[in-house]
Amino acid sequence: MSLIEIRNISKIYHLGGEEIRALDDVSIDIEQGEFLSIIGPSGSGKSTLMHILGCLDSPSKGEIKMDGISIQNASSRELARLRNEKIGFVFQFFNLLPKLNVLQNVEVPMIYSAVRKRERRNRALDALKMVGLDARTRHRPSQLSGGQQQRVAIARALVNSPKIILADEPTGNLDSNTGEAILSLFKELSRQGRTVALVTHDPDIAALTPRRIEIRDGKVANPHEKGNAPLN
Numbered sequence: 542m543s544l545i546e547i548r549n550i551s552k553i554y555h556l557g558g559e560e561i562r563a564l565d566d567v568s569i570d571i572e573q574g575e576f577l578s579i580i581g582p583s584g585s586g587k588s589t590l591m592h593i594l595g596c597l598d599s600p601s602k603g604e605i606k607m608d609g610i611s612i613q614n615a616s617s618r619e620l621a622r623l624r625n626e627k628i629g630f631v632f633q634f635f636n637l638l639p640k641l642n643v644l645q646n647v648e649v650p651m652i653y654s655a656v657r658k659r660e661r662r663n664r665a666l667d668a669l670k671m672v673g674l675d676a677r678t679r680h681r682p683s684q685l686s687g688g689q690q691q692r693v694a695i696a697r698a699l700v701n702s703p704k705i706i707l708a709d710e711p712t713g714n715l716d717s718n719t720g721e722a723i724l725s726l727f728k729e730l731s732r733q734g735r736t737v738a739l740v741t742h743d744p745d746i747a748a749l750t751p752r753r754i755e756i757r758d759g760k761v762a763n764p765h766e767k768g769n770a771p772l773n
Contacts, residue, residue: 545571550603563589565759576731578739578747581756596620629698633710635690637682644678647697668696688719706737
């Protein structure tokens, strides 16, 4: 059984009497520990797919299983629990809280999980060690470089030990050398067994991942790519 199983999902919006299919009959399997990219131009449907993978939205049609759990009909509360327990998010603009220091920023997801204070601190420190920033715990985001802020965001994504890391244009605000370092970190996380999916419009970034899922006009444009074959 794959970690993520997507079966014939569509996401349909109705605007002014017109039917718009942001996703149209998409089927994908994603395995645990995969390092992949989801690529497509603006308006292709890749962000919609990311929102569904991240339990931020539900499909209009089709089925989706995450770690064996059917989620297409999950309630908002159930989706929130899955996000908190199984998914770590990394964004282009870091989304760090400016008034909190590095350690406090990394602790935030655990507050929603009702983790006790001492355990929050220990887990946050462990995550910061993984990204090489355990010496910067008391710094505010404004005192860090862009690459360091992104490492803090990755540490924050890791503290609840998620099986899936979803990274939306994670190198978009970084210089090329720093971006390469961040991609190397994602590659290492994949080696450790975490599934890492990068959402990008940049073919150079996508070319660095072992697998690429291309979305165009709401469909998988490379259906014969490994793991994208038609389902029985």
